C-alpha cells in the first residue's frame with residue numbers, strides 16, 4: 001500500500017521534516033508512527049496524502065508515485081484516503097451530518113445509504129444528538145469525533161490519523177481506537193501518529209519511530225504480546 005525509498009523532505013535549506021526515510025507497509029497493515037514532537041510524524045502523513053512532495057526519494061501510495069503525481073490526479077488519490085489531521089478542517093457553515101456526508105456524496109453513494117451510514121457512525125461516536133449542530137458550536141473533542149466520522153464514512157482503503165485522540169479524555173480515546181480498529185478489521189490500512197504511551201501500551205501494532213526526521217526504529221507486530229485489538233483497558237476513575 002505504501003512504499004518510501006530514501007525520502008527527504010526539506011522545508012528550508014537547514015530545516016528537514018524527513019531524512020532518508022525508507023519503509024514499506026502492506027495492504028491491511030496497522031502501524032503506529034511514534035516519536036517526540038518535531039520528529040516528522042505530521043510531515044510523513046502529509047506526504048502520503050499528497051499535500052507535500054518529497055525533496056528527494058520516491059513515495060508510492062496505492063500504486064501511485066506521489067513524487068511525480070500530476071496535481072490533477074491528487075483528488076483521485078485522496079478519495080482512497082481517510083485523514084484525521086490535527087486541524088479538523090470541518091466546514092463551518094454545514095451541519096455535523098453534512099460534514100460527514102461530504103465524502104460519500106463525492107463518491108456517488110445514494111442519498112438514502114449516505115443518511116444511514118452517517119447516522120450510525122455519529123451514533124457510535126456519541127454524537128447522535130448533534131447531527132444538526134454547526135461544528136463550531138461543539139467542543140474540541142466533539143469536533144475531533146466529527147472529523148473521525150468523516151474520515152471513516154467511506155470505508156477508505158487507507159486511513160491516516162494524526163494524533164486522533166489528542167484532545168480526548170482517556171476513555172473516549174480508547175473508544176476512538178476501537179472504531180479505528182474496526183476499520184482495520186474491515187481491511188483498511190492504518191497509520192496512527194501518536195506519542196501517547198497509553199495508546200501504545202493498549203494496542204499491539206507495528207511501531208515506526210521517527211527522531212529528528214529519521215526512522216530510528218521499526219518494530220514489527222511480532223515484537224508485541226500476542227492477541228489482536230485492545231489488551232488492557234483501564235476503567236475510568
Ligand SMILES: Nc1ncnc2c1ncn2[C@@H]1O[C@H](COP(=O)(O)OP(=O)(O)O)[C@@H](O)[C@H]1O
Nearest residue numbers: 011015016017036037038039040041042043044
Ligand atoms: N511548514 C513547515 N515549514 C518549516 N518547517 C516545518 C514545517 N512543518 C514542519 N516543519 C519542521 O519539520 C520538523 C518535523 O515537524 P512535524 O512533521 O510537524 O513533526 P511532528 O508531527 O512529529 O511533531 C520540525 O522540525 C518542524 O519544525
Ligand SMILES: [Mg+2]
Nearest residue numbers: 041042043162
Ligand atoms: Mg505532528
